[in-house]
Amino acid sequence: MKHLIDIESLSVDEINQIYNRALEFEKGHRKANHINSNIVNMFFENSTRTKMSFEMAENKINAKKYDFCADASSLNKGEDMFDTINNLSAIGMNVFVIRHNDDNLVKELSQKVYFQDAAFVNAGSGIYSHPTQALLDYYTIKRHFLDVKDKTITIVGDIAHSRVASSNIALLKKIGAKIRCLAPEYLTGDKVEGVEYYTDLNSAFENTDIIMALRIQKERIQEHINIDEYIKNYQITKENLPYAAFLMHPGPVNKDIEIRSDVLELQNAKTILNQAKNGVFIRMAVLDMVLNSMGL
Amino acid sequence: MKHLIDIESLSVDEINQIYNRALEFEKGHRKANHINSNIVNMFFENSTRTKMSFEMAENKINAKKYDFCADASSLNKGEDMFDTINNLSAIGMNVFVIRHNDDNLVKELSQKVYFQDAAFVNAGSGIYSHPTQALLDYYTIKRHFLDVKDKTITIVGDIAHSRVASSNIALLKKIGAKIRCLAPEYLTGDKVEGVEYYTDLNSAFENTDIIMALRIQKERIQEHINIDEYIKNYQITKENLPYAAFLMHPGPVNKDIEIRSDVLELQNAKTILNQAKNGVFIRMAVLDMVLNSMGL
């Protein structure tokens, strides 16, 4: 694996290689020592969790990490992204971990021949792609259930605008799991073949093994989302959450919006912190594989 | 010592353990190698000195350090502090060094059972607590005078709004030193038992061994402090500074406000840079003890 662009570019084999390598890191069966590797984190959108998780992973594989502060940078001076990366690559940066609102940026960068010595890892882009999130969600499910293929996963929330949803759907489809999406019609987005769409919570939750709640973006609530209606019909509560279902959420949870606060105290919600924990192993695995493919 | 919340929570024994460990670090008799420890610095208020001092200490004990940028973080997205820390703890952060304007935050965090794997160090909070400052001030005094108990320390300035003053008073009371506070009535604050209060500089400075000047917060001058009167009656000058007294200041000094510039060239003021230097040893000691108590 030279780059991590999106889930679509990965084969099932590669997904399982990442899973296995992450598992080796979790169990302490593998150590990585990339002391001569330089990884630069370029986050053009706010993010605590993903950025800190990547930084932790970079430390754990003993790479050197750099923080490219988008605001404090020459990008203010009209320099474009390609030039910046070309320059950083000349300086000696090996891997570029990028979060950006442009869904095509990482792919375009990976296709430039003059970046042949650079690798790109998508840390979340636009509304379509957040591959490390989908990989860590898969890891979390598989780690518990072993076989994901015969499981039913229901994704709930603003499906149309969630890169977590798109990437998870792409991954779970590849694996062959049963995917349900639950949302009011106006938040459903383009329907994906093979996915079952629901507007009624109780029907969607029936026989569901895993419920993935999405974060409702606060900035979308006022204009685009009828929040009272959403809460009434789609908020996850102690009453409507199936007893044995795993509850997942990419974090941070908007309490009492997509999930009622008291649900977070249930055993079902323990998964959410496991997702955070597993994210580090997945990112270690991805970076380790990318660096290995560069001979580093 | 699991956390460093405030001076009030420390016993005299613990204070002297911190002193001794800092001394070992200063003398090079102790090395610490916390290569697998992850410390995150969360500064929600501006600070050069304290933040850089903690970073230096973290490097010197070979811990991994992380910078949580308050502005660039998901806290913008409405996430609350507990969730953030819960997540960072799941990711693998061991120690949280926190500066925040809320005086209760660090204590509250330390009391949550679900943070059992996390340690909290108060790097300055609200107007009451700045324990590492008081510890380094104590270290600086004791390092020079050996016995602090029979010394007279006069604290001068806006006592009412200074966390440096509160923490020093708490510590020096525990140790049994003679404490004087010098300030105009309206800056004196709630009187603490066992402390002598003065409004007249010459009386307060008589037979004083150590004078601790406080920083006058610029933002308080216009509205709350009659600055001309303050300078006239309380500014430390070559004329009113006792010949043999140690002059201390937490820095940065507002020159020609709390201290007249030319005083800073005197031998008495050499202590101020020693405070800065000693701060690193104290923070090494605190972090080392906290990490040890976690088995790290």
Next chain:
Amino acid sequence: MKHLIDIESLSVDEINQIYNRALEFEKGHRKANHINSNIVNMFFENSTRTKMSFEMAENKINAKKYDFCADASSLNKGEDMFDTINNLSAIGMNVFVIRHNDDNLVKELSQKVYFQDAAFVNAGSGIYSHPTQALLDYYTIKRHFLDVKDKTITIVGDIAHSRVASSNIALLKKIGAKIRCLAPEYLTGDKVEGVEYYTDLNSAFENTDIIMALRIQKERIQEHINIDEYIKNYQITKENLPYAAFLMHPGPVNKDIEIRSDVLELQNAKTILNQAKNGVFIRMAVLDMVLNSMGL
């Protein structure tokens, strides 16, 4: 070499020592291990390239690096620069890498006796001085041509307001190269003895070995530079660039302003990324020599 203040303060011997040490680093013949050295980067002006280049160099010589965030610092609280540096020096910072709009700051700092334990490296100041840029440009030329003395270098652009131009002129004069400056009269600035000034591109480019294009500062275009006229008479194009000339640029290029885009695809422009690459070796050499002179 205790400090790197400006090119004027360096002897030809010192310039060549820096060249030789950088060459040793590039070839892998020298390793530096400054594990106990603490270098703080203080960038008071935006910069991606120079800052990242210094950070890479600091990592490669195994020093500890610190980021002094100008905005997030106590300088907001009215503290002045000297106090800050005095404090950081007491904390244990050894080298201060400073970018600032004040051309005299680094020199003044280096002259304070109380900073005797601190070294200062100018990372670009005001409109006069950017010594590491001139050193890396010299390195890039000498690395290719071996002898720089008999070469003709033409500097093109807003000479009057470019610290890259001033530092390069100072260095190339010391070395004894033939220097030409090409600019419209109003962007020429004070004429330097020994430099040939041109207003006509074709005359300036005749028999030129190296062309150094300067970055036109966007913020100066509207008010101070007649940009259409500049492009018509001074933009570097495939048509006017001499076939064998090396094209240099400090980056980032304003495409289709100082250089027409398609020129960047030519072999002549390959030098530009070499400049970026070489910058790391020069900064490693400078920091290594500064630290050696401190016994570190």
